[in-house]
Amino acid sequence: MSNTTATNTIELDVRTDEMLVNMGPQHPSTHGVLRLVLRTDGEVVSEVMPHIGYLHRCAEKIGENLTPRQYIPYTDRMDYLAGMNMNLGWALVVEKLMGIEVPEKGRHLRVLITELNRIASHLVGMGAYGLDLGSFSPFLYAFREREKILDLFEDVCGARLTYSYITVGGATGDLPPGWMEKCLSFLDQFVPVIDEYHTLLTSNAVFIKRTAGIGIMSPELAINYGCSGPVLRGSGVDWDLRRDGEPIFTKMYEGYDYEIVVERRGQYPADQEYPAVPLEAVLGDCWHRFYVRMLEVVQSIRLVRQAIEKYRTTEGSIGEPIKLTQKLPAGEAYLETECPRGQMGFGIVSDGNAIPWRARARSSSLANLSVVPELCRDCLIADVPAIVGSLDLVMGEIDR
Amino acid sequence: MADFTTIHKVLTERFPGATMQAVSEAVDPWIEVSVDDWPRVAQFLKDEPTLAFNYLNCITGVDYCEPDEKKAKKVKWQPHIELLYHLTSLQHKHLLVVKLMLPRWQNDEPEMIPQVPTVSNIWRTADWHEREVYDLVGIEFTGHPDLRRILCPEDWQGHPLRKDYEMPLEYHGIRGR
Numbered sequence: 001m002s003n004t005t006a007t008n009t010i011e012l013d014v015r016t017d018e019m020l021v022n023m024g025p026q027h028p029s030t031h032g033v034l035r036l037v038l039r040t041d042g043e044v045v046s047e048v049m050p051h052i053g054y055l056h057r058c059a060e061k062i063g064e065n066l067t068p069r070q071y072i073p074y075t076d077r078m079d080y081l082a083g084m085n086m087n088l089g090w091a092l093v094v095e096k097l098m099g100i101e102v103p104e105k106g107r108h109l110r111v112l113i114t115e116l117n118r119i120a121s122h123l124v125g126m127g128a129y130g131l132d133l134g135s136f137s138p139f140l141y142a143f144r145e146r147e148k149i150l151d152l153f154e155d156v157c158g159a160r161l162t163y164s165y166i167t168v169g170g171a172t173g174d175l176p177p178g179w180m181e182k183c184l185s186f187l188d189q190f191v192p193v194i195d196e197y198h199t200l201l202t203s204n205a206v207f208i209k210r211t212a213g214i215g216i217m218s219p220e221l222a223i224n225y226g227c228s229g230p231v232l233r234g235s236g237v238d239w240d241l242r243r244d245g246e247p248i249f250t251k252m253y254e255g256y257d258y259e260i261v262v263e264r265r266g267q268y269p270a271d272q273e274y275p276a277v278p279l280e281a282v283l284g285d286c287w288h289r290f291y292v293r294m295l296e297v298v299q300s301i302r303l304v305r306q307a308i309e310k311y312r313t314t315e316g317s318i319g320e321p322i323k324l325t326q327k328l329p330a331g332e333a334y335l336e337t338e339c340p341r342g343q344m345g346f347g348i349v350s351d352g353n354a355i356p357w358r359a360r361a362r363s364s365s366l367a368n369l370s371v372v373p374e375l376c377r378d379c380l381i382a383d384v385p386a387i388v389g390s391l392d393l394v395m396g397e398i399d400r
Numbered sequence: 401m402a403d404f405t406t407i408h409k410v411l412t413e414r415f416p417g418a419t420m421q422a423v424s425e426a427v428d429p430w431i432e433v434s435v436d437d438w439p440r441v442a443q444f445l446k447d448e449p450t451l452a453f454n455y456l457n458c459i460t461g462v463d464y465c466e467p468d469e470k471k472a473k474k475v476k477w478q479p480h481i482e483l484l485y486h487l488t489s490l491q492h493k494h495l496l497v498v499k500l501m502l503p504r505w506q507n508d509e510p511e512m513i514p515q516v517p518t519v520s521n522i523w524r525t526a527d528w529h530e531r532e533v534y535d536l537v538g539i540e541f542t543g544h545p546d547l548r549r550i551l552c553p554e555d556w557q558g559h560p561l562r563k564d565y566e567m568p569l570e571y572h573g574i575r576g577r
Contacts, residue, residue: 053551060536061560097427223454223490226525239490246495333427334486334497336457345458345486351475358561362458362529370528399551 016042023384025054033395034388036372040381048376048384050369055399063359068094068348069324071359073164075346078361079397080161081124084117084153085339087166093346094168096248097333098326105311106170106318107252112307113156113165115300116183119190120149121340122293122300125392129290130201132389133210138200145193148186155179170319180308187301194297202294203275211287212280215375215387219284225374226367229342230296231391234289238262241338249337255310258303261295286390293392325354334360341365341392363397402450402494404429410451415441430484430497438500439517445487445496446522453496456523457486459530461537465504465563479504483516483539502539513559518544536561 019040025033033054039047059078063071068090075090076083088110095102102110127142150160155176157165165171201207217227222235232239240260242253281287328350336345342364349358368391375387402410408422408431418437423430433441445453462482467475483500502514518541520527530541531550538559541547549556558565568576 053549053553056551058560224524226456226523237490244490244493331427332462332484334458334460334484343457347458347460347484347486349462358460358462360458360460362460366528366532367525370525 018046021381034369034393034398036384036388038376038381038384043380043382045376045379045381045384048373050372052366052369052395052398055395057396057400059361059400060359063356063361065355067325067354068328068356069168069322069326072167073162075361076162076164077396078363078400079339079341079344079365079394081394082117082121082340083161083163084166085114085121085337086344087164088114089335089337089339089344089346091166091168092248092337093333093335093348094328096246096335097328097331097348097350099329100169100320100322102170102319103316105314105316108307108311108314109171109175109318110166111252111256112183112304112311113171115303115307116149116152118300118340119297119304120146122297123149125293125340126197126201126290129389129392130207132385133207135201135204135207138197141193141196141200145190148190152179152183152186155182167319167322169322170317174318175311180312183304183308187305191301194294197294198275202291203278208278208280208287210382210386211285211290211390212278213282213285213287214379214383215286215390216282217284217371217375221371221374222284225371227342227371228364228367229338229340230292231289231342231368233260233262234292235284236262241336241343245338246335248335253303256303256306258299258306261292261299286386289390289392327352327354328356336362339364341394341397342368344397361400363400365391365393365395365398369393369398402492404496407431407451407494407496410448411441411444414444414448428495428497430499432499432501435500435502435516438498439519439522441498442485442519442522445498450492452489452491453487454523455488455490456519456525456529457488458484459526459533460484460486461533461539461561463504463537463561463563481514481537481539483533485519513538513540515540515542517542520544535559538562 021038021040023036023038025035035051037049037051038045059074062074072087072090075086079086123142123146127139130138153163154160157163217235219235219237222232222237241249243250243260330350330352332349334345334347336343344364345362347360348356351357372388376384404424411431415437418434418441420432420434445451464477464480466479481502481504483502485498487496500516506512506514516539518530520530528550530544531547533539534541534547535549535552536559557568570576
């Protein structure tokens with residue numbers, strides 16, 4: 001990386017020794033319990049070794065001992081910031097195996113809830129990233145808006161963190177009366193707030209200095225390491241499972257008008273006023289990963305508005321009733337869905353009983369984290385939180 | 401975009417002995433590849449322009465253990481381990497499931513875990529996925545640059561996602577079960 005040569009020349013007059021430094025598992029910027037062992041020489045990091053497993057709760061083993069519907073609440077404890085999306089991933093793979101089709105109204109409800117969760121998740125990603133880089137206010141503001149989404153979730157399922165609303169066959173219940181009006185009024189007051197965030201972070205000179213040109217990931221590197229979601233799209237790879245995924249998932253988004261945000265310099269959706277891409281920013285750096293996430297929030301708002309309209313006008317039921325101990329057909333299925341952090345894959349192997357023989361969860365953050373040693377080679381210690389934060393990791397999902 | 405039968409045909413023409421059976425009626429159609437030929441087939445899957453499987457989604461190990469006496473009549477399989485590779489081509493937007501069939505223990509010697517050549521030199525993401533499969537299911541990936549446990553502690557005994565795994569009663573003074 002280009003910034004190291006300059007640093008090395010400065011460090012030449014000062015004698016430095018190679019040192020092993022532990023960052024985490026309790027460092028505030030390591031997002032839960034991530035431990036990074038850094039091999040440093042002065043301020044320059046020569047090697048990063050991530051150690052994971054501190055949150056390992058044997059989620060796959062639990063899945064082998066519960067029926068798929070009983071397992072639903074465990075899936076949202078993996079990615080605790082996007083529980084609805086995780087529920088959806090597991091519900092869809094079970095439906096794929098059982099050959100169930102959810103009615104149209106149920107599909108619109110799922111789009112509505114998961115896109116709302118995507119906004120909430122990206123808000124945390126944005127706020128926490130600001131915190132990583134030393135600015136506290138965006139964190140507070142992001143949580144202020146997220147609370148309102150959590151209020152909406154509390155209304156539908158009664159929980160604020162471990163919400164599990166979407167289940168196998170549809171959803172656990174219909175939306176309460178007056179919920180859609182509340183949701184629309186939230187969106188109306190949320191849209192102008194996004195500009196505030198852009199002022200606070202995206203076009204902030206200090207923020208640009210800390211993120212632009214740092215942790216550059218080429219498209220080939222991102223694909224080779226299996227990165228997904230905003231991390232992959234921030235590198236300019238046009239790939240989103242909402243459009244490119246398997247039919248059972250893409251069917252949900254049929255007839256919706258939205259754009260997939262991919263970093264192509266200067267070619268963002270034209271009808272929106274966004275802050276300009278700074279000159280220092282390079283394709284696939286931390287700034288772009290953050291920017292893609294911010295623009296995705298706008299697209300999710302569009303999706304939620306359309307989903308509410310479609311949900312209101314569609315006749316029919318919101319789901320198929322499935323027994324808690326319904327027997328599964330023998331066979332195996334695997335499905336990846338587009339979660340806020342990337343592609344979350346769930347697999348299920350059944351031997352014909354009600355309880356799956358094997359449950360598998362492939363998390364997007366695991367692949368996204370594995371690229372950290374590559375990105376952090378020869379960067380500065382202060383850049384490590386910037387790089388790790390830009391990947392928007394949730395450790396519960398990595399360790400499962 | 402190539403469909404499953406086309407992919408299977410391309411593979412059987414290029415590797416007459418390597419691809420064994422193909423099941424197209426399953427929910428996810430899969431192709432079985434023999435363990436020894438797997439690295440060559442994997443390299444071909446990635447490099448061949450019409451296939452271009454450049455994205456490795458997931459590696460899953462599934463343990464089909466010896467059933468206990470009560471269930472023995474219902475169970476249709478012979479004890480073995482299946483290793484599933486889920487591949488995607490971002491360019492052509494097609495998917496493939498590759499299956500490797502392994503014995504539960506190498507040469508039927510207990511505690512000798514089966515060996516599979518690594519593909520981490522072909523898809524870099526396989527590095528961590530293989531470490532995870534090694535940790536939880538117990539399959540050794542030969543040629544892997546850094547095969548260590550990833551989720552369990554380094555001194556953990558056994559492989560927890562094996563079906564006959566028994567939870568330890570005690571670990572460093574912490575009571576189990």
